[in-house]
Amino acid sequence: MSARNTGVPALLNAALPRPVPSDEHDQCPVTDVLRRIGDKWTVLVVVLLGQRPHRFNDLHRGIETISQRMLTRTLRGLAEDGLVHREVLPTNPPSVEYSLTRLGRSLLEPLSILAEWAIENQPVIAASRRIHNPPSSKG
Amino acid sequence: MSARNTGVPALLNAALPRPVPSDEHDQCPVTDVLRRIGDKWTVLVVVLLGQRPHRFNDLHRGIETISQRMLTRTLRGLAEDGLVHREVLPTNPPSVEYSLTRLGRSLLEPLSILAEWAIENQPVIAASRRIHNPPSSKG
DNA sequence: CAGGATCCTCTCTGATACTG
DNA sequence: CAGTATCAGAGAGGATCCTG
Helix, strand or coil: CCCCCCCCCHHHHHCCCCCCCCHHHHCCHHHHHHHHHCCCCHHHHHHHHHHCCEEHHHHHHHHCCCCHHHHHHHHHHHHHCCCEEEEEECCCCCEEEEEECHHHHHHHHHHHHHHHHHHHHHHHHHHHHHHHCCCCCCC | CCCCCCCCCHHHHHCCCCCCCCHHHHCCHHHHHHHHHCCCCHHHHHHHHHHCCEEHHHHHHHHCCCCHHHHHHHHHHHHHCCCEEEEEECCCCCEEEEEECHHHHHHHHHHHHHHHHHHHHHHHHHHHHHHHCCCCCCC
């Protein structure tokens, strides 16, 4: 019970002592990461690649509702950040294999913790939404 | 070294056994949470409220570059999900105090872990981006 | 003080068609 | 197979003006 029982984590508490860094917010690594994994498909792709490497159409079939365009963009963004490794295999026709880098795999841990929180508190959040968005206040 | 040394967290590994839940992805609580905190201001507001309760213009001044519109929307979303409590104080003119709920405070923990990861790996990510986005491949 | 209403811009996302 | 290019719609985000 060292850091587990800390109500307010030290890291977030120590930061932001000023009125408002303004442009510092744009360059904040936390904001940066959140905006990358906060899109529609990134996390799902990361999780799938966390299970095993995938080829492009392998992922495409694996997700079904994702468009090639978004899959391409998602993989591109992940590769650009060094979370995913893209390797062209010398087959015929050429195939491309995507896999998590060490950095990408390391993201799985904090992600799983957040996922655990989300799953655990889903009912509370859903209930709160129902209260604030009554289906219809009596008909 | 129970869960700390696990390369791939059990939670994420156990999930998604199927080809692709498709609509299940839209209702996934993890995706849901990520899309809420993945926007531009939510996390910053949560962190500020994690330090102490704030009034509306208190937050507005505290962030500076946020528009009233986005601050309103952000607080609204957070209150709707039950992460933030909105209380109208009987002052004249009326003031409104925002504070984290217990649910909101509980989010600080997983958030700080992700923040720690982001800060720790920021240099690697930035370096990867520079490699993939050369400022100009020589003239 | 704490917003609401309106207008505008940009990005995300998706559907479709085409290519090496 | 693994993409690229283009078009179109929805939502995020911001600026400005107005209100109780």
